[in-house]
Amino acid sequence: MGGGKRFAVLLCAEDSDYVKKRYGGYYGVFVEMLAEEGETWDVFRVASGHFPDEDKIGDYDGFVITGSCNDAHGNDVWICKLIALLKKLDSLKKKVLGICFGHQLRNSQLEISYVINLNLFLANSILGRALGGKTGRAISGWDIGVTTIHLSSSSSKLFSSLKIPATLSVIECHRDEVRELPLKAEVMAWSEKTGVEMFRYGDHMMGIQGHPEYTKDILLHLIDRLLQRSFIADSYADELKANLGKVEPDKDAWKKLCTSFLKGRL
Template sequence: MEKKKRYGLLLCADDSDYVKKKYGGYLSVFVDLLGSDNRDEEMWELYRVGKGEFPTEEDLSTHDGFVVSGSCCDAHSDEPWIRRLLSLLKILISMNKKVLGICFGHQILCRALGGKTGRNVRGWDIGLTTVEFLHSANKLSSLNVIQCHRDEILELPAGTEVLARSDKTKVEIFKYRDNVMGIQGHPEYNQDIVLHILQRLLDNNSKLIQTSHAYAARDSFNRPEPNREAWKKLCRSFLKGSESTVPLTLSLREVKDH
């Protein structure tokens, strides 16, 4: 029998009660996007790194890839668990493990490679954003993606390639060699999840976000939701391809948002 592939989610945020009740937690949300259609082919394991639960040395050798989630924390901060995560990511990169970073994960991967992150001078980017894919040999193609961040990559490390940008964020997707990719947006989110996050911020009178920004984020969903199948193809092809097979150009059927 062929050995199952093993993947780990490095969860840098807390599961909200809402996401746990409706979706089974963020591990289920990520597996829905990244997992094989045949769930018997692979194993996914959760490591709550934000709470100090890190993979062992054996886990590092037996896993085929890791995903780094978003977080409420800043990738440029020096909390003990963030410094430990940086050390772990440097090890994974040196082992040539596939590592996919989402939002905070995108930023912390940049930092682990020697880049710089910080506040986006344009402020919060929450809601639906269109990202444009860059490729010298092809015309730009675009996809909508859900965003929820106020930090961004300020300086890219040497050896990285920008794959996508947006009007508000210079580095929406980057790749390093064949084993590291960061995505600033949240392809794992749906409209329901991000609207619940916004409502929770408003209900708690959060000082993190202005009410006008929250309302603007809601209004952004007047546009088509992200094409989930196209994002699945992009993310899965990177994480599970034998080589870097990120489709920089997609068919018109694939990029046309619903």
């Protein structure tokens, strides 16, 4: 049914005990959202230095970059190595879906000084950085909760066959953002707080600032962890928890959107 395709999750964070126990780690969360019958899904814990062999990259039909606790504008050894891998994937025109951290990565060779940070698939951020965009701390601070994003008219056209509404709710948890897109990249969605919620680079790379893979219980767990580490105040944590019951994320729509892009069905 999946045509025997092969995909890889590039895991940019350590699994918490809670997510390991409940979902089998963040890898399990992504597989639950994206995997279909007949496909093979592998995981590479890139934050721990585990990368795919260069001669095996061509074996994969697509890659997913997860969120991370690290800054997409950092220069840790593994982040620089991930940027190099993303450039390689771009040259091969491999499908890449970046979530939050994956959305924000910038191209360190094209950008000498730090300018921008985008919080996606931060995968959206790392992707933006790798392609030459600019990422950095969001001026508006933390964006946590269920956020309404607006698709651009071109995005609505692209996703027309999926019958995706023009506005979608998605779980957000980031304080970095993409401030400037790579050349030739297109803004696909925005929100009141974040100007680049999604972007597309060619037909093969897409970054998402939010977390379409998250469930509300994962977000509640993250809020508690941020509170324990004094990243957010008690009053803000209470406010976030009180607001969580008001809006549901559009998980089914995001699943259709992400799988269709990653698997070339648009």
